[in-house]
Amino acid sequence: MNLVWQRFTLSSLPLKEYLNTSYLHRFMVGILRPWRQTSLLMQWGDTIAAALLSLVYALAPFVSTTLMLVLLLACIGFWLLLTLSDETTSVNVASVTPIHLLVLLYWGIAAIATALSPVKKAALSDLATLSLYLLLFTVCARVLRFSRMRSWLITLYLHTSLIVSVYGIRQWFFGAKALATWVDPESPLSKTTRVYSYLGNPNLLAGYLLPAVVLSLVAIFAWQGWFKKTLAVTMFAVNTICLVLTYSRGGWIALVVAFLTGMALLVYWWSLEMPPFWRTWSLPIILGSLIGVLVLAMIFVEPVRLRVVSIFADRQDSSNNFRRNVWDAVFRMIGDRPIIGIGPGHHSFNKVYPLYQQPRYTALSAYSIFLEVAVETGFMGLACFLWLIIVTFNTAFIQLQRFRESRSIEGFWVIGAIAALLGMLAHGMVDTVWYRPSLNTLWWLMVALVASYWTPLSQTTNQPNPEPGLK
Secondary structure (H helix, E strand, O other): HHHHHHOOOOOOOOOOHHHHHHHHHHOOOOOOOOHHOOHHHHHHHHHHHHHHHHHHHHHHOOOOHHHHHHHHHHHHHHHHHHOOOOHHEEEHHOOOOOHHHHHHHHHHHHHHHHHOOOOOOHHHHHHHHHHHHHHHHHHHHOOOEEHHHHHHHHHHHHHHHHHHHHHHHHHHOOOOOOOOOOOOOOOOOOOOOOOOOOOOOHHHHHHHHHHHHHHHHHHHHHOOOOHHHHHHHHHHHHHHHHHOOOHHHHHHHHHHHHHHHHHHHHHHHHHOOHHHHHHHHHHHHHHHHHHHHHHHHHHHHHHHHHHHHHHOOHOOHHHHHHHHHHHHHHHHHHHHHOOOOOOOOHHHHHHHHHHHOOOOOOOOOOHHHHHHHHHHHHHHHHHHHHHHHHHHHHHHHHHHHHHHOOOOOOHHHHHHHHHHHOOOOOHHHOOHHHHHHHHHHHHHHHHHHHHHOOOOOHHHOOOOOOOOOOO
């Protein structure tokens, strides 16, 4: 059974041996190596790639989608230049992981869905956009292999999110005009301020801040020195408060899932050093404390009580009713094209959805990541997407065990990535905000963070205490 699981998750796939014998890899990688050896600028290639990624993650909450796509194009163009001029060394071969293979497979399924789409022109445009995000993953996975660049990008994102959160909290105190109908005008919450900071939408802001909450939590333990730890505590508190003030139900669900996952993994990390009592009761105490906080908030804070109760109100809540009507139409769309879907992207969705929608229920997406994937690429794409998620988490857990044995602080960032990914998936079950550039780039950053630590299973077995990343 263990061997079957290893093969299913590609844990023991001999990628290094395959790439060393691949004619395509030999032909593509290193074709411009002589030019790179004489170029002064390309001597700093990976640093320049990190600088371009820094622009992406520093500007994501503040700039337009068009500018974000331009920045992504610049990152990918430079990555292509780096790849074509790379040394064909074992280090660069090891940068290709099972996650890369499944990302490539998903792109291939999306390309087939585009070719068979009933709205080929719209699907082709969206395939180009999807390609940018998938290639961003490859850039991030390459750069994050270097521990200093990894630390820099995580720190940059956390500082950017702190600025976003501070402005969001300011909106809570001084008021913020709703830019869309986020709350039913007849609801008791119609006068409640829902902060959205620079992102223009509270649900989008909640999705953007979720990884920041988790990464700032693990930074408390990963960062050394009291000043850095105090900064991490401040980031965690400010980001959490701002996320709560979005009053995004999907964001709250994601926060609970991510927090419980993070705490469970932290307990697992320290379990070998814990006394028997805390090893047994720490998780129940954490869970009980969280439930107690939620119960007290529901009793004494009316907006919280109303938002939590509305989650279970089904069609009696206008937002729930809207999603249910959209989902009914989406199920019919999937039923008509179950194998390969209508083609990737919201342009394809906007062309086809009106043929199925109920009157007055226009929508830009399926309001569920899993339904969106099924609509766009059919059950083939959904199966590949689920396979990608399973392989990503399996890779993360293997590396977490490796770092736990060596007591490397890099394990805390793996914990943060796992918790952030699970939280984003929980949010994605009821919303599709992470198709926006500011969130999509974060999703692939978290996946790339896991991929950057990947070590073939044979090496993990033979080398229990490897170095945590390249210097």
